[in-house]
Amino acid sequence: MYLCHITQLPENGARGFDTESAGQATIFVLRRGDQVRAWRDSCPHHGTPLPWRRDAYFDGTGQHLVCAAHGALFDPLTGVCTLGPCQGDTLTAVPLRIDDDGGLHVDAGDPL
Ligand code: FES
Numbered sequence: 001m002y003l004c005h006i007t008q009l010p011e012n013g014a015r016g017f018d019t020e021s022a023g024q025a026t027i028f029v030l031r032r033g034d035q036v037r038a039w040r041d042s043c044p045h046h047g048t049p050l051p052w053r054r055d056a057y058f059d060g061t062g063q064h065l066v067c068a069a070h071g072a073l074f075d076p077l078t079g080v081c082t083l084g085p086c087q088g089d090t091l092t093a094v095p096l097r098i099d100d101d102g103g104l105h106v107d108a109g110d111p112l
Pocket of ligand 1: 043044045046047048067068069070071072084085086
């Protein structure tokens with residue numbers, strides 16, 4: 001499943017995608033420098049989506065992902081919760097493929 005071109009991700013930011021026609025983002029993709037990661041938009045604490053508004057995945061410092069429900073902070077590249085009620089737990093990684101033209105894809109056949 002094609003998501004977007006890598007240049008359509010904000011630098012040092014994230015963007016949510018509704019890959020399951022759920023009416024809200026089910027995964028999100030982030031870019032930090034030349035690194036790209038995709039995570040399920042589901043907090044390991046209670047399974048809620050992370051952001052309080054669309055695409056607001058990073059905290060105010062831009063260093064951590066933050067869950068709006070209870071404030072858990074996550075390392076954006078490893079997905080590990082570094083502070084909060086699910087400290088030590090990890091976001092669920094989504095397999096991502098970048099094609100030769102910079103297109104980002106997630107395999108539709110993968111369980112999401
Ligand atoms: S649901 Fe994310 S910190 Fe509680």
